[in-house]
Amino acid sequence: MEKKCSQYNLETISAFVDKELGPKQLDKFACHVETCEACRLVVDQLQGIKEAFKSAAEDEMKSIDSQVFLSSVTAKSFNRKPAIFEKLKEYLSPKPILKIATIAVILGFSLMYFRQPGINGIGPSAIVNSVDTNMSSVMIIETIETKHTIIWFTET
Amino acid sequence: MNNSAVHRDNIEEAELVERLKRGQEWAFAILVKKYRMQLLKIAYGITLDREESCEIVQDVFVSVHKNIKNFRQEASLKGWLRKITVNHSLNWKRKFKRRFRWSHTPLEQEDEKMQYTVQKEKKNPETAYQGKEFEKFVMGRIKKLPEKVRVVFVLNTFEGLSYDEIAQSLGIKKGTVKSRLHTARKSLLESIRS
Ligand SMILES: [Zn+2]
Numbered sequence: 161m162e163k164k165c166s167q168y169n170l171e172t173i174s175a176f177v178d179k180e181l182g183p184k185q186l187d188k189f190a191c192h193v194e195t196c197e198a199c200r201l202v203v204d205q206l207q208g209i210k211e212a213f214k215s216a217a218e219d220e221m222k223s224i225d226s227q228v229f230l231s232s233v234t235a236k237s238f239n240r241k242p243a244i245f246e247k248l249k250e251y252l253s254p255k256p257i258l259k260i261a262t263i264a265v266i267l268g269f270s271l272m273y274f275r276q277p278g279i280n281g282i283g284p285s286a287i288v289n290s291v292d293t294n295m296s297s298v299m300i301i302e303t304i305e306t307k308h309t310i311i312w313f314t315e316t
Numbered sequence: 317m318n319n320s321a322v323h324r325d326n327i328e329e330a331e332l333v334e335r336l337k338r339g340q341e342w343a344f345a346i347l348v349k350k351y352r353m354q355l356l357k358i359a360y361g362i363t364l365d366r367e368e369s370c371e372i373v374q375d376v377f378v379s380v381h382k383n384i385k386n387f388r389q390e391a392s393l394k395g396w397l398r399k400i401t402v403n404h405s406l407n408w409k410r411k412f413k414r415r416f417r418w419s420h421t422p423l424e425q426e427d428e429k430m431q432y433t434v435q436k437e438k439k440n441p442e443t444a445y446q447g448k449e450f451e452k453f454v455m456g457r458i459k460k461l462p463e464k465v466r467v468v469f470v471l472n473t474f475e476g477l478s479y480d481e482i483a484q485s486l487g488i489k490k491g492t493v494k495s496r497l498h499t500a501r502k503s504l505l506e507s508i509r510s
Contacts, residue, residue, distance in 0.1 A: 230348050
């Protein structure tokens with residue numbers, strides 16, 4: 161069981177770690193923490209958590225190749241896109257009549273998808289591809305039992 | 317790298333924005349180079365998904381390229397990019413897809429494995445809350461935090477924003493920022509205290 165400080169709570173210690181204490185409070189707490197083992201431990205733990213989170217994210221994101229990232233994002237921004245999905249996007253562009261049709265299709269596909277025996281509970285194994293437009297999205301999902309299922313949904 | 321390249325890297329933000337508005341590709345490359353890592357970390361902190369974060373940040377830059385004309389020079393470019401990244405990370409369509417992906421990726425056999433015990437006798441107290449083992453444990457716990465709590469924690473931890481800045485950036489009250497941070501920390505601290 162860890163010791164507990166009788167003077168300061170987690171809120172103050174958090175504010176100290178975040179440099180959110182006012183000058184007076186800061187002076188008082190800074191002196192206190194020198195002598196209070198319980199508070200020092202919490203400060204260490206909070207800083208440890210901060211550093212661990214930062215370091216884990218940094219490690220994970222460092223593995224993304226910067227050159228590949230840049231080429232890909234430049235191609236996307238300066239319109240050097242794969243043609244096939246652009247065609248699909250065009251087809252899904254927000255025309256009023258399509259909106260109604262899309263809603264119908266979503267309902268249809270969703271019902272079909274969830275009614276199939278054995279599908280519930282298995283879950284898709286991968287999202288093969290997806291296309292988003294302002295009003296609708298298409299997701300091509302691969303499941304264990306079916307080859308591909310397309311789910312459409314819309315934002316109204 | 318030659319001198320002119322160095323000069324280009326150091327170009328002032330205002331000039332960078334100006335050049336982005338003119339659609340110059342090399343200015344765009346500088347923008348990406350300058351902010352890529354920072355935005356990736358924000359996206360990863362929220363989504364905890366590597367591929368997803370990469371896609372999100374690519375979309376952020378694409379959207380910046382498209383909308384740079386609407387950017388007001390007096391606003392901060394960094395703040396603008398941060399805001400777009402947070403919004404993209406919280407987008408419901410993305411969350412929907414992420415849930416599918418997560419549902420298929422077995423979460424590590426968490427609870428049994430995720431008992432972090434500080435071996436006080438063996439470990440120096442100064443290094444007890446460091447290292448890969450601790451990092452893995454913390455990440456497992458962070459994944460369990462509600463997303464709205466995690467977003468606040470991300471902006472606090474990665475961006476070092478003040479409570480006021482977080483409140484402003486997310487459009488919530490300062491009190492809410494404090495209470496969400498408190499929730500995050502209380503839960504994380506409880507989990508490391510065996
Ligand atoms: Zn104390």
